[in-house]
Amino acid sequence: MKSRIIRALGAVAATAALAACASSMPSPPSRVAQAPSRQDAAADHALAVQASAFESFMRRARGIDAAFSGPGEVAQALQTGAAHEPKELEAGMIAYAALAALQEPRFVAGLQAGRDHAELARRLAADPEAALDLPGGEAAGARAAGALYAQGGALADEGQKVRKAAYSVQHQAWSKAPVSDPAGRLSRVKRISAQGYQPAREDVGRLSASLSQGERRAGAASPVVARGVALAALSVLGEGARGRALMSEPKSGMCLRMAKLNLYQCLASARPHYEDIFCLGQHAMIDPGQCVVDATRPARVIRRAALD
Numbered sequence: 001m002k003s004r005i006i007r008a009l010g011a012v013a014a015t016a017a018l019a020a021c022a023s024s025m026p027s028p029p030s031r032v033a034q035a036p037s038r039q040d041a042a043a044d045h046a047l048a049v050q051a052s053a054f055e056s057f058m059r060r061a062r063g064i065d066a067a068f069s070g071p072g073e074v075a076q077a078l079q080t081g082a083a084h085e086p087k088e089l090e091a092g093m094i095a096y097a098a099l100a101a102l103q104e105p106r107f108v109a110g111l112q113a114g115r116d117h118a119e120l121a122r123r124l125a126a127d128p129e130a131a132l133d134l135p136g137g138e139a140a141g142a143r144a145a146g147a148l149y150a151q152g153g154a155l156a157d158e159g160q161k162v163r164k165a166a167y168s169v170q171h172q173a174w175s176k177a178p179v180s181d182p183a184g185r186l187s188r189v190k191r192i193s194a195q196g197y198q199p200a201r202e203d204v205g206r207l208s209a210s211l212s213q214g215e216r217r218a219g220a221a222s223p224v225v226a227r228g229v230a231l232a233a234l235s236v237l238g239e240g241a242r243g244r245a246l247m248s249e250p251k252s253g254m255c256l257r258m259a260k261l262n263l264y265q266c267l268a269s270a271r272p273h274y275e276d277i278f279c280l281g282q283h284a285m286i287d288p289g290q291c292v293v294d295a296t297r298p299a300r301v302i303r304r305a306a307l308d
Contacts, residue, residue: 021031043240053197054092066165081284086256100147105134121239127229146215152292159285166278224295259287
């Protein structure tokens with residue numbers, strides 16, 4: 001029987017006019033054989049949409065080509081790099097961690113074997129770190145951390161290339177010319193940022209492929225990873241609706257909001273096109289990518305790194 005999460009991904013595909021793609025999504029181990037309530041089906045659908053919003057932004061942003069040859073390419077790349085709303089990306093990051101955790105068979109099997117699902121669900125909603133103590137919980141956390149680390153690291157690496165291009169491109173005369181309408185450019189970036197996720201035809205298949213790569217990152221789990229594993233457990237238990245409060249994490253959320261604010265401030269003061277390229281590489285790619293990487297680290301590690 002298809003899992004509820006896979007059916008929810010099918011709904012995402014239908015929204016994007018490609019419902020047939022959902023059938024290619026490789027199913028994680030079979031889930032609790034019970035009919036989901038309407039409320040929990042809606043929660044699982046939201047989880048799938050949120051994860052797809054995260055994966056699609058990270059994929060498109062890291063696909064920005066640093067070989068700029070004119071202002072039009074810079075403007076288009078800025079729109080791509082700005083195309084996320086920070087709160088939506090924060091929730092999507094946690095949802096993506098949850099779907100990665102669901103790829104751990106022992107974790108899912110252990111939850112299926114349990115008895116008092118309602119009591120366990122109440123405990124997980126109140127204390128998400130308890131999910132890591134469940135059978136297979138640490139392994140599920142390693143999958144979630146690895147998947148997020150791979151996404152964030154790849155975006156930050158591509159951002160480094162774009163930021164470097166802000167210097168190398170200056171041998172081309174067009175890069176030193178002023179942006180023709182800087183106020184309008186900033187307004188467009190802000191408008192795109194606020195639009196939210198728009199499902200595309202290829203998103204379900206791309207989400208499937210990224211989750212099937214099986215990245216793992218062992219070690220103490222971060223608050224974001226713990227929330228992701230708890231969300232995965234709640235979904236298996238048929239209690240997905242209880243996970244709404246787990247869809248944000250203060251430090252990671254603040255990091256993503258500051259990255260976007262810094263992008264706006266950078267563009268507000270940028271004038272020649274090469275400065276736009278710098279803003280793009282640093283604040284639309286490196287900064288959010290690093291936020292996702294940091295979201296996989298225990299809080300104490302982040303604090304110690306800041307003091308080094």
